[in-house]
Amino acid sequence: MLSVDELKTRDMAKLKGHGPAGIRAKVWDGLVDIWLTPEWQKKSEATKRSRATAPDAMLHTRGSISFGAHKKKMEAEQNQKVSWRDVYHKTHKKKNGEFVSERSKHFVVNQAPTRSSQGEEGQKIDLNATPVDCFDDEDGEQGNPHLPISVVNLVPDLNMSSNFEEFEFDLNNESFEQDEVLIEVEEEAEEMASQPISNVGEIHVKKLRMMNNEECKAAYNMLLQKSRNGRLPKGVMHEVASLFSVCDSTIQRIWYRRNHNNVVVDVSHKKGNCGRKRVQVDLDKICDIPLNQRSTLHSLAYALKISKATTYRLLKSGVIRRHSNAIKPLLKEGNMKSRIEFCLSVLEPCSIPRDPIFIGMYNIIHIDEKWFYMTKRSRNYYMLVDEEDPIRSCKSKNFIDKVMFLVALARSRFDAQGCEFFSGKIGIFPLVMYEPAKRTSVNRVAGTLETKPIASVNKEVIRSFLIQKVLPAIKEKWPREDTGCPIIIQQDNARTHIDLDDAEFCRVASEDAFDIRLMCQPPNSPDMNVLDLGFFSAIQSLQYKESPKTIDELIGVVVKAFEDYPTINSNRIFLTLQLCMIEVMKAKDSTSNSIASSTTSLSSESSTIFISSESSTIDLSSESSIIAFSIDLSSGYLTRASTVLCIFKK
Template sequence: MKLTIYICAYLTIVHADDEQHQPNRDGWPILDLNAHPPDDEEQAVGEAIPDLNVQATYDDHQPDGEAIPDLNVQPANFDQQPVGDIAFDVIDEQDDFDLNLLVPAQHEEMQQIRDAYFDAMEEDIIFNQDEMHDSNNEHRCANANVHTRAKDLTPNQRQQIYEALLQRSVNGKLRKNTTNKVAELFNVHRSAVWRVWKRAKQCQANGVPVDISSRKPKNCGRKKVEVDLSQVQTIPLRRRSNLRSLAKALGSNKSTLHRLFKQGLLRRHSNTIKPYLTEENKKERLWWCISMLDLSTLHMEPKFIEMDNIIHLDEKWYNATKKNMTFYLHPDEDEPHRTVRNKNSIGKVMFLTAVAKPRYDNEGNCTFDGKIGIWAFIRKEPAKRRSGNRPRGTLITKTMTVDRDTMRSYLIGKVLWAIKTRWPAEDAGRTIWIQQDNARTHVPVDDEDFARAAAQTGFDIRLINQPPNSPDMNVLDLGFFASLQSKTDTTTSRNLDELIANVENEFRNYDVNDLRNVFLTLQGCLIEVMKAGGGNKYKIPHMNKERLEALGLLPRSLNCDRQLYESVMESLGT
């Protein structure tokens, strides 16, 4: 390429000199190329011109005894030069070579060479001004498509890119910024789009079918590291708790396993310990599931009751903060510094919570939110000593020990009063069940004090215990507590009073639809318990309740397969 440029430059100079100094056109004298230009513009014409054949004045540049070639002598093989070729022959020292004879003798031949060269250039290369303008924007659009790693285009992508370029071309020429638009459309770099178009143009110029397929061989690139994943099941679970230990057991490296995990060949599983169930516990769980079915639907398609007259009651600890928390920070933001006096004694409060299933009218408006109440097990007592934050005698918040008497007082003084004030009046004749677990501190179902207090409310309120070792039979342990705790963790609690206020505020603002969805999840768990024969080895079902609600297809209660019902009854011996 450089040699071609040099030849073109030389031919242009020769042509220009020939037009200015050719004697046959304007009668100008032939310029002696042995002469050097005058020192200045005022040098007189006809001044003596030094002869280039004169020996150099510096002996270092001329070997002793060596003849000086005459530059005015024409080369001996000048007449044998072929037309269109430029040969560089070594000039014999014995021959005379005159540069003044080269221009008039070879002007016509050089002119033919120059014309033939530029004619060939015009035939082989055709520049499209729009495409050239588009390519000039390469540096300005270099950051338009940022990729961390360039990927090879698939055959389908290449064909789609070529078709998109054809649709945007006019007479085989691309419009302005076409490559950038197509690159953004397919999320690739503009150079990849340009290469596809360039190959198509080359195929058309050569008169062959357009072939834009990849020219890389099929078996190329670094070979994948083969890992025998069948050995994963033979490794103990304790050695599979993280990728590092699993990689060590497999004799591989962690990055390889992480890549397999991203490809879906390995999956992560979060395992929680579940209560141990005896055979008697499993039977009680099955009977509980059967009791939640509507008796009027058993002969056709069993269906669960709506559970709108069951109040779920349970306790939970709420912490002011956690030992380990995850935050998302700005790159210039300082990392938070959290301190406590004793990380094993972080402030926490136990709450008693009672919820029921929300109710809606025919238009979908909520008529009863189901949030009976939430109460903290605390007491107020005066401070015995003064401190820098408060004087002596100031009422401070203290947690209290929860026993059966405390639970009875809360159940009678707070829960029953809340039911009386908040429960829908149309259920005055229905039995209201308060479902609780089998904790020792809970009030027995036949407690006389509770029965007398419940009779004074005007409602038929009774206690019922859920099956033992069955937290999945209660909506609070099933999902409500975890959801409420996650909302409380987004607040800041510097003391117990702020923690109590935050929990109560989140309880009041809890979404009613989320509470309703937990009841539907409970019915789905009852079906899974029946499938598991009363066990707890199952996955909590997901029904896409939000999508069903948006479509207006969310049911109030779920159906149970009749064959499943019959198999459960057969296993129970009835």
């Protein structure tokens, strides 16, 4: 069977059945049928006449190789970017350097193409500008140059875009300059491709968006105003769609939701509730469930016969709350009474019961003991995904190395300008002893002093530390202007603490013109001591930031945490103590008081008052009725409390 080239005929009807080898016969015959249609024949005659008007317009030397392939070949030879202008020169000149036609020479040499993309006539194109690579194929064998996929939709339409309004293409017009238009379009595409994608996209890329209910109502009202007898004039929908940056079909759907009376209707895209109905939970059943059966969300969900996700939504919405319940000391009737009496003892006698205020508490020193461990049993770390897990080990988790410290802390003092002149940190003293090593080891030779914690702490040990450590530190650091005033050391009721009238302690405490006395806080009341209230936990959190390996390192870390703890925070702990006393007097009979025990929960305003004024304390004017009732409960204790207050004020 003869091929198309071998037939050598111009009769389209004879081409059937003689298609190229790469095209199936059925497809080729279908193409021939299309070419034989009158519409196609009309187009063919028009293009034939157009070519005849400018026979030299199609002359070039590129052959079947595309302009893109020529451009890449030139860039490889010159090792730099080349412009489309250079490609035009290359493909429209003969080997001897002459142009293929006078038309090409006249176009390149005598004419400067104009561009209208900026709205200015006669603006010259920068022919030396280096364009971006506009090909997405390596070999470039795609015919005419084309843009990559990322900007292919950004090429202006010659028939629609305002950038090319000056070009009127008439294939029958002899003034049609095909090469000029080709260079103009190529240069325009280069500049658009060289622009940042974000800027180009804002102008040419239309993004779909959803209108909210308010915008739908505004669009409907605008359409209603422009309507005439219930019908919209031509172009109104497109105008409103352009105003809201949506497609015309979106505005059409809004308009078609109206009723026949042309009144304002609901045009929102969501009407009422959507989705499945929420599971209704009977909240009264939660109170009937025992507490031990609702300790987790899973157990509560199982008891209510609902999903865990529903229980979690109740928690996030605030319907239920999470509560951490801690075991508190059991208070007997005598303990309750002593707690109220202790709180009344720190009130100004002259302010009771109308305008009660707390005393300054500047002459009270809180002391207590605390175990500090080398490390905790379990710790949390934040690590990288591929980071190796750390390994911590010891001989027994029940016998982690630890040291007991005796801490003495008073209320810090500030002047009127807020400058500190007394930190209140009397000292922190490790309860350790130093013994010489009995034998030589890899760590030390025999006879080297070793630091060992005191295994058994009793009254004799506490007495010796009070006399040899605490009292000298008080006499050294206490403000000289208050040397003759009574100084009260407050301790708890532990069995290891000495009696209030211990003879040896009283003898040393009264030396050097000092008047230092002992006082016990109420039994089973750790919240009446600022050390247990927040100071110990604060410096322990600082201590756990370090990693001591020996007893000496642990002592150094704890002492450093004690010294580095801000005095302003220790002041706030004293204010927290006053808040705790208020709650004790409100509760009247138990430890079920809820206070903001965190020292950081105090407002900065309260802290400022505390620093700037020596006598500033928590205001109790609104709690006068509570104070009066507490005095009745104390049954005649007011006289003894006033006596203690007089000692404090001397």
